Each structure stands twice: as structure tokens, then as C-alpha cells.
Amino acid sequence: MIARLLRSLLIIGTLLVSFETVSFAQEMTNSPRSITLPTxxxxxxxxxxxxxxxxxxxxxHSADYIYMQPEHSQKKWQAIITKMKHVFGCPIPQDQITPLxxxxxxQNSVSPPTQ
Ligand code: HEC
Structure with a gap:
């Protein structure tokens, strides 16, 4: 008798859980969602x-990290890029260092837009 009651309760519980899942799934698919990505x-x-x-x-590292640096001369930037290449392994080709x-x-005096 008790076993039968427990089995019935188990079945009812399972059904309730499935109904919940179905209505949650419907809610997820029925309501339109949109997101706006920040710039x-x-x-x-x-x-x-x-x-x-x-x-x-x-x-x-991020571009932001580079914009946060204090102002440097062009020669100093050349030295920093050279350090990134030779010390940290940045794969920049040698002939790109001067234009960069x-x-x-x-760019050094330009701050990135804040939104
Ligand atoms: C392979 C990884 C790597 C790449 C690619 C790289 N960096 Fe770095 N960079 C680092 C690390 C690591 C540090 C931090 C050094 C420290 O904490 O002392 C750093 C620090 C810096 C700093 C802070 C000042 C300094 O001298 O430490 C500047 C500015 C910088 N990087 C610019 C650049 C620029 C410009 C480029 C593109 C040419 C570049 N990085 C590419 C690894 C890299």
C-alpha cells in the first residue's frame, strides 16, 4: 500500500516537473529577445x-592598455615595439615597426572614446 502510494507520488512529481519544463521552454521561445552590444x-x-x-x-593585451600609457616620443615607441618583438615574442615583421x-x-595623445 505504502509502496503504491509512493509510486503514485513519484509519478505525479515527475509530471509536475515535466509541465514546468515545457512551460519554461515555451516562455523562452515565445518571448522575443534582443540584445544591444555595447560599442x-x-x-x-x-x-x-x-x-x-x-x-x-x-x-x-588590449588596445586600451596602450592608450593608457604616458606620452612617449616616436623613438621611445620604436623601442617599446622592438622590446615586444624581441623580448616578448610579438610576431610583427621588422619593416612594420617604423610605420607602427x-x-x-x-595616437599617444588621443584617448579612446568613452561610449
Ligand atoms: C607576445 C605578447 C605581446 C605582444 C604581441 C605585445 N605585447 Fe606589449 N606587452 C607584453 C607584456 C607581457 C607586457 C608587460 C610587461 C611588463 O609587465 O613588464 C607588455 C607591455 C606593453 C606596454 C607597457 C610598457 C612596457 O614597455 O612594458 C606597452 C606600451 C606595450 N606592451 C605595447 C605593445 C605594442 C605597441 C604591441 C604591438 C606591436 C605589443 N605590445 C604587443 C606582451 C606583448
């Missing part, structure tokens, strides 16, 4: 050399 304020800004920076300078240094020098 990325931390990308390299347009200018000659932007593509080089996008290709080689966001492999290990010019770009970063120009």
Missing part, C-alpha cells in the same frame, strides 16, 4: 598604421 571604446582609432596595431598589438611607431606616436 567597443577600446579599439585602435583610425589612422595609417591602425591595421598593424590591430594585427600585432592586441594578441597579448609613427601611428602610436600620433
Amino acid at each position: 567597443d571604446p577600446f579599439s585602435f582609432q583610425s589612422g595609417a598604421g591602425q591595421e598593424i596595431a590591430n594585427s600585432y598589438c592586441v594578441i597579448c 611607431a609613427a601611428y602610436l606616436f600620433q
Whole structure:
């Protein structure tokens, strides 16, 4: 008798759980959802050399990290890029270092837009 009662309760419980699952699934598919992605304020800004920076300078850290640096001379940027290449293994080709240094020098005083 008790076993039969328990079995009935188990069946009723299982049914309730399945109904819940179905109504949850319906709710998920019936209500339209949309999301708006935020604009990325931390990308390299347009200018000659932007593509080089996008290709080689966001492999290990963000563009934002570079914009946060204090102002440097173009020569100093050249030295930083050279360090990234030879010390940290940045795969930037040698002939891209000078144009990138010019770009970063120009960008150095530009802050990324904040939304
Ligand atoms: C292979 C990984 C890697 C790549 C690619 C890379 N960096 Fe770095 N970068 C690092 C690491 C690691 C540090 C942190 C060094 C530290 O904490 O002392 C760093 C730090 C820096 C700093 C902070 C100042 C300094 O001298 O440490 C600047 C600026 C910088 N990177 C610029 C660049 C630029 C520009 C590029 C693209 C040419 C670049 N990085 C690509 C690894 C990388």
C-alpha cells in the first residue's frame, strides 16, 4: 500500500516537473529577445598604421592598455615595439615597426572614446 502510494507520488512529481519544463521552454521561445552590444571604446582609432596595431598589438593585451600609457616620443615607441618583438615574442615583421611607431606616436595623445 505504502509502496503504491509512493509510486503514485513519484509519478505525479515527475509530471509536475515535466509541465514546468515545457512551460519554461515555451516562455523562452515565445518571448522575443534582443540584445544591444555595447560599442567597443577600446579599439585602435583610425589612422595609417591602425591595421598593424590591430594585427600585432592586441594578441597579448588590449588596445586600451596602450592608450593608457604616458606620452612617449616616436623613438621611445620604436623601442617599446622592438622590446615586444624581441623580448616578448610579438610576431610583427621588422619593416612594420617604423610605420607602427609613427601611428602610436600620433595616437599617444588621443584617448579612446568613452561610449
Ligand atoms: C607576445 C605578447 C605581446 C605582444 C604581441 C605585445 N605585447 Fe606589449 N606587452 C607584453 C607584456 C607581457 C607586457 C608587460 C610587461 C611588463 O609587465 O613588464 C607588455 C607591455 C606593453 C606596454 C607597457 C610598457 C612596457 O614597455 O612594458 C606597452 C606600451 C606595450 N606592451 C605595447 C605593445 C605594442 C605597441 C604591441 C604591438 C606591436 C605589443 N605590445 C604587443 C606582451 C606583448
